[in-house]
Amino acid sequence: MNTQKLGTLAVHAGEDEVLEVPSVNVPVYLSTTYRFADAAAAEAYLDDPRGKWLYSRLENPTVLAAERKLAALEGAEAALCFASGMAAVTAALLAVLKQGDLLLVSDALYGESLRLCRDVLAKFGVEVRSAPIAGLAQAVEEAPSNARALLFETPANPMARVADVPAVANACRRRGLTSILDATFATPVNLRPLSYGVDLVLHSATKYLNGHSDHLAGVVAGGKALVAEVEKVRRSTGANLDPAVAYDLVRGVKTLEVRVLRQNETALQVARALEGHPKVARVSYPMLPSHPDHALAKRLLRGGGGVLAFSAKGGYEAICRVHDALRIVARASSLGGVESLASIPVISSHRHATHAELAAAGIDRGTLRLSVGLEDPEDLVADLLQALERA
Ligand SMILES: Cc1ncc(COP(=O)(O)O)c(C=O)c1O
Incomplete structure (x- = not known):
């Protein structure tokens, strides 16, 4: 750096040398923003943001490491991390629903998810109807034509009820509903929902994925096209995960x-x-x-x-x-x-x-x-x- 001025040195000196350290663990990128070498690089980001960096509400390398790891565990094309499990549930639902749609929910559902559907989404003209966990496939088959999505859990809180995930996912495919499974209790160790045909799997990563009761986090995983829709909601609602928490999530998932x-x-x-x-x-x-x-x-x-x-x-x-x-x-x-x-x-x-x-x-x-x-x-x-x- 061609200056001896303290103010400039305080802001810029020394940092370039540590950017390429071959550390065994993923670094915590606490930067909210990223440098463009020139205007052409900024334009290139606009053309295709993949592998490039603009702003941490949109993308962050530490968060990306957590997302790639979780996508691999779920056998998913893509995954997104969120500031909490509820942020993940919210983004998944907002991505697939619109006014006038019917959302089917399992009656064995985390209480806050149910309130989100009944109290918040209902205000925006989404009709919410619940069905017994043992009868979800039938409820999907019999649902009216405005049925757009199903939200369910397996095992479900707190009686550990288990849905017939392949039958439910197949019914959703046949009827054109997006199936969204909250697999927080199962983790990818006990259940791989996408392999049974579920469209989106989500977790409160606050629980087993992080595993140490010290951070809130959430994740949504699924096919690229659907996850891209969820990402649009995440960027607009500002629900991305903090990179320091993403580091702990990466560490937690290792065990x-x-x-x-x-x-x-x-x-x-x-x-x-x-x-x-x-x-x-x-x-x-x-x-x-x-x-x-x-x-x-x-x-x-x-x-x-x-x-x-x-x-x-x-x-x-x-x-x-x-x-x-x-x-x-x-x-x-x-x-x-x-x-x-x-x-x-x-x-x-x-x-x-x-x-x-x-x-x-x-x-x-x-x-x-x-x-x-x-x-x-x-x-x-x-x-x-x-x-x-x-x-
Ligand atoms: C099954 C399930 N889904 C979602 C959530 C919400 O997750 P968070 O507390 O990380 O927002 C919880 C929280 O207990 C949960 O048990």
């Missing part, structure tokens, strides 16, 4: 398979220990033969995931006592982290649900949702058994 396989095993061990306990009314985990979707789960999922639910025979008061007596498992909402978390759906994730919605989702007031972490499985079982003594 995803190891974590999820262990969580699959631990959750099954815990579910078996709880089933048949004299104070437990029922245990809901897809890899237990007693689960209503066990056959589907065996066919579609590599493992049942890290979330299970169980109900106390004594109802709400009894499950509150169990919840309060836990020593290792933390009393907290959310899921998918390295630490085990317990929450009571009727006072957490489903606090706004009506009686009818709770009944449709199969949730009673005495239900506790458990997200198993990476603690020793025997310690977790012991913690739950000692807490159940208070039930």
Whole structure:
């Protein structure tokens, strides 16, 4: 740099040399904007932005690294990262819906997603209709001609219900609906929805993908053309992921398979220990033969995931006592982290649900949702058994 002026040196000196360091890990590009060598380079970006850089609301190298990794895991042509799971759900829906369209939703859906559809999209003339998770394919077949998209989850929160993903995706293809599957609970380790014909898969990457309960993030993956439509919404709504969080997401995903396989095993061990306990009314985990979707789960999922639910025979008061007596498992909402978390759906994730919605989702007031972490499985079982003594 041909100057000794402190102000100019403070802004520019030294940085060029570190731009090409062959680091093993992806650098965090905290730049909001990128240099053009000349006007021709700026024009070239306008002609074809691929592999070029303009502004970090549109593209950022660290975020791109996370997107390429997640696209590879999903077997997708393209993936996009978002500032949260809800930002991902919102962008996917806004990309495919317009005024007058009907959106079908599964009745086993994360509460905030349901509110987004019912309270926000409805204001813009989108009709929202729910259908039971076990009858989604039929609901799609029978849907009126303005039906445009289906939003569903597998496994679904909190009873770990499993949809017949290939049948639902096929019905959507036949009827021209865009199928959007929130696979947060499954992760690409347990389910690859695009391989079953789903159009868009999305995740709250806040959960298993990042895996450490320290960042909000979301992802949408699918075919190039559809993802390009979602990207238009992301850039206009400003919902891109922060590059520092993208770095942590990249790091978290590196251990995803190891974590999820262990969580699959631990959750099954815990579910078996709880089933048949004299104070437990029922245990809901897809890899237990007693689960209503066990056959589907065996066919579609590599493992049942890290979330299970169980109900106390004594109802709400009894499950509150169990919840309060836990020593290792933390009393907290959310899921998918390295630490085990317990929450009571009727006072957490489903606090706004009506009686009818709770009944449709199969949730009673005495239900506790458990997200198993990476603690020793025997310690977790012991913690739950000692807490159940208070039930
Ligand atoms: C299944 C599912 N989808 C979406 C979300 C929303 O994700 P976020 O909290 O990252 O916005 C959640 C959050 O709990 C969830 O459980």
